[in-house]
Amino acid sequence: QDAIDRKEKRSETFKTAVHGLETDTPALKAEELGRRAPQWVRDNLVTMCMRCREPFNAITRRRHHCRACGYVVCARCSDYKAELQYDGNRPNRVCQECFIFLTGHTVLEDREGKHKGILEKGAAEVSSRSLLCSSLQLLDKNGKGGTRGWFVIPQDDPLVLYIYAGTSCCDVRAHTSIPLLGYQVRDVPQSESRHLFQLVQSRQVFTFVADTEELKQRWMKAMARSAAGITEEEEDEAE
Numbered sequence: 001q002d003a004i005d006r007k008e009k010r011s012e013t014f015k016t017a018v019h020g021l022e023t024d025t026p027a028l029k030a031e032e033l034g035r036r037a038p039q040w041v042r043d044n045l046v047t048m049c050m051r052c053r054e055p056f057n058a059i060t061r062r063r064h065h066c067r068a069c070g071y072v073v074c075a076r077c078s079d080y081k082a083e084l085q086y087d088g089n090r091p092n093r094v095c096q097e098c099f100i101f102l103t104g105h106t107v108l109e110d111r112e113g114k115h116k117g118i119l120e121k122g123a124a125e126v127s128s129r130s131l132l133c134s135s136l137q138l139l140d141k142n143g144k145g146g147t148r149g150w151f152v153i154p155q156d157d158p159l160v161l162y163i164y165a166g167t168s169c170c171d172v173r174a175h176t177s178i179p180l181l182g183y184q185v186r187d188v189p190q191s192e193s194r195h196l197f198q199l200v201q202s203r204q205v206f207t208f209v210a211d212t213e214e215l216k217q218r219w220m221k222a223m224a225r226s227a228a229g230i231t232e233e234e235e236d237e238a239e
Contacts, residue, residue: 034084034102038070047165049074051095067092068102129155132222137209138163146209153180153222158231161223178206180226187220199223 041050043063048055050071056063064078065071067087073095080099081091099105131153139146150164163176178199188196188207195216199206210216 030101033068033098034082035086037086038066038068040065040070041072043072046072049077051077051097064093066095066098068094068098071095131155131158131226132218134215134219135211136219139207139209146207151208151219153226159226159229161226180223181229183223183227185220185224185227199227 046056046063049061051073054061054074056074061074063072064075066073066078067084068082077095078093080094080096082094082099082102083089084092084094084102094102133150133152135148136151137146137148152162152164153160154162159179159181161178161180163178180199183199183201186198186200188198195210195213197208197210197216197220199208208219210219
């Protein structure tokens with residue numbers, strides 16, 4: 001009974017993940033798993049394994065695609081074989097979740113533990129329930145360089161800005177979070193066709209670059225509300 005309960009729980013978790021992933025291509029429905037070839041998530045959209053959340057690197061942790069769901073996963077998380085109907089029922093490399101879903105087999109606890117990563121908010125999960133999310137650039141202190149990332153203010157954590165290393169919601173672990181409460185949002189005059197704005201608190205200054213003026217204004221409004229401690233729920237009650 002315990003094994004049955006575990007399998008059902010994993011199946012529900014898998015279905016949620018499949019339907020919740022936001023990419024440029026349609027998500028594969030759970031009932032189509034193994035019956036239809038998935039559209040692979042592009043390698044350059046993720047910097048970490050989409051299952052165990054461990055960072056990729058060129059030497060010890062290479063990228064692989066699960067042939068069932070199309071997720072980008074590491075070698076350890078794709079160390080499983082399952083027969084896929086769309087490929088003539090030949091065994092294919094799949095991730096642990098797809099292996100359990102397709103075969104009904106369980107995974108030993110000691111092996112399962114090796115696949116667990118740091119428990120942090122995933123970009124796709126947070127973005128699907130966000131006040132605002134998009135790609136932005138965070139400049140370094142001298143304002144001459146910076147890194148693009150995926151920025152999210154979650155609905156269930158509206159006072160915090162999460163920054164993901166990837167440039168889309170496919171990345172799975174935030175590398176930075178900024179508590180917004182108490183910050184001042186400051187507009188920066190447009191320079192060299194760049195749409196700049198800042199978060200300022202005491203000597204701490206974060207400078208952001210948006211792709212468009214409209215996106216910049218949306219972020220300034222969302223950050224100002226969060227910095228003032230205003231949530232969507234409070235706004236609805238006020239109305």
